[in-house]
Amino acid sequence: MASTDDTNRTADTSTQLVVLVNQAKDGNRSAFARLVDQFHSDVFRMVYYRIRSRSDAEDIAQDVFLKAFQKISTVKDAARFRGWLFSIALNRIRDFQRKKRFRSLFKVEEENIDSQPPVETESDEPEALEQVLKEDFWRQIRSMLDKLSKMEREVFLLRFFDHLNLNEIAGVMKKNESTIKTHLYRALAKFRKEPGLRQLLKEAIE
Amino acid sequence: MNLDNEQHLDEQQLIQAVADESDLPRSLQMHLGDCHQCRSEKESFEQEMAALGQVAERYAPQPQKRIVLPVQEAGSPRWSFLNWRHAVGAMAAVAIVVVVFWGSTTLRNLTGLPTAGSPSELLEARQLMTEVNMLVDNALPPLYLEISAEYKPDDEKDFYQFLIPQIET
Numbered sequence: 001m002a003s004t005d006d007t008n009r010t011a012d013t014s015t016q017l018v019v020l021v022n023q024a025k026d027g028n029r030s031a032f033a034r035l036v037d038q039f040h041s042d043v044f045r046m047v048y049y050r051i052r053s054r055s056d057a058e059d060i061a062q063d064v065f066l067k068a069f070q071k072i073s074t075v076k077d078a079a080r081f082r083g084w085l086f087s088i089a090l091n092r093i094r095d096f097q098r099k100k101r102f103r104s105l106f107k108v109e110e111e112n113i114d115s116q117p118p119v120e121t122e123s124d125e126p127e128a129l130e131q132v133l134k135e136d137f138w139r140q141i142r143s144m145l146d147k148l149s150k151m152e153r154e155v156f157l158l159r160f161f162d163h164l165n166l167n168e169i170a171g172v173m174k175k176n177e178s179t180i181k182t183h184l185y186r187a188l189a190k191f192r193k194e195p196g197l198r199q200l201l202k203e204a205i206e
Numbered sequence: 207m208n209l210d211n212e213q214h215l216d217e218q219q220l221i222q223a224v225a226d227e228s229d230l231p232r233s234l235q236m237h238l239g240d241c242h243q244c245r246s247e248k249e250s251f252e253q254e255m256a257a258l259g260q261v262a263e264r265y266a267p268q269p270q271k272r273i274v275l276p277v278q279e280a281g282s283p284r285w286s287f288l289n290w291r292h293a294v295g296a297m298a299a300v301a302i303v304v305v306v307f308w309g310s311t312t313l314r315n316l317t318g319l320p321t322a323g324s325p326s327e328l329l330e331a332r333q334l335m336t337e338v339n340m341l342v343d344n345a346l347p348p349l350y351l352e353i354s355a356e357y358k359p360d361d362e363k364d365f366y367q368f369l370i371p372q373i374e375t
Contacts, residue, residue, distance in 0.1 A: 029275070036273045044269040049262060058271045065273045134265040141262070160255050161262050166226060185225045188255075192221065201257045 014079060021078035032072065036065055039082060042162070043089050049161050050093050052138065060096055064089045083168040086158070090172060140197040148187050155180055156187035213237075215244045223248050224255065 017038075023031035043064050048057040067088050075084055145153050151173075158169045166184070170177045191197070215223065215234060223230055223238060227248075230238070238244050344351060 033275065036275070040269060040273055045263060045266045048266050054267045054270075058269050061269060062271065062273055066276070069275055137261060137265050160259050163259060181226050181229060185221055188221045188225055189218075192217070198254060201254050201261065204257050204261050 017081060018078040021072075021075060021081045024072050025075060025078075032069060035081070039085055040065070042082065043085055046086060046089055046162050047093060049157055051096065052142075056096065060089070060092050063092050067092070080168065080171060083164065083171050086162065086164070086168075087172045087174075090154075137200060140194070140200060144191060144194045144197055147190055149183075152183045152187040152190070155183040156191070159184055214241060215247070220244075220247060220251060224251050 017035075020031045020035050020038075024035060040061065044057055044061045047060045047064075048054065051057060051060070064085060068085055071088075075081060077084075145156070148156060154173065155169060158164045158172060159166075164172065166177050166180055170180050173180065215238065219230065219234060223234075227235065227238070238248065
């Protein structure tokens, strides 16, 4: 019974999304604003996972929605709006990283900043322990991701951090599903060789 | 069903099952369905991966800035960089057409081909071309040619006669 309710709820959400996207495509500004409310956190986090800077992630998220606003009429499948947003975000992240690499050729200081732990300190963090755990988690994630190839890393992030299914990942990365599966398999095999991170996750589950 | 004798999923097959269970051979899929040990190993791995996403979400900051949308309607045409490029392309195309048309007209005038115009203009153009052709043959006026002994029609006749004598019958 609960499963049926879940299925109905998912179908309703999907239908609502399609309606909102179609309204936005017709020029309805408030429909687009509702889509922004719905996906802002997802897009922000997706960017943050890759560049680990809150302010840059906020700027890129703003760019992503601006681009989406201008190009909403080109959305072919309204049900895949989230994946469409993510593909815009992925392009923006690539641009950002390219510019960052170019700037780092001329500025030695920026390289030094990159080599520092990526986690930003938040003054309003309630407990120091939580902050330590957070820093440890991101350090281990960074260390694990550094061992993956570019493609493996992206597929792994899209699958387990951004919760996209294989079909959606294939759409976002413009690759076929079997290629995605191969990279996912390799990434998972490398993840299994990370006892520290796995222990941390087991503790989180318990 | 007795599963004791059956082979359990190895590490690689377990990873494959988490990546996409449908990619496993049919026999392994059936085994996974029946074997409690393999199923719980797979579920434990999947829980680990789900926890990874949850912890990442918990440890990621929240956005503080709100998204600001432009004033115009969503999806409405806009003077974007792309449109600007189209406009420049169109202007360049027009410029090329003008240059090609102008160039071909000028060339036609220089070669002396008659163009549409009044009869007096045509006559004037024909005289001009005659003068030009004469200048091409002999750039110096006849007086100078005589002084420089370059232009002697009778000598030329004798010279040609010498080269190719006429056969007298």
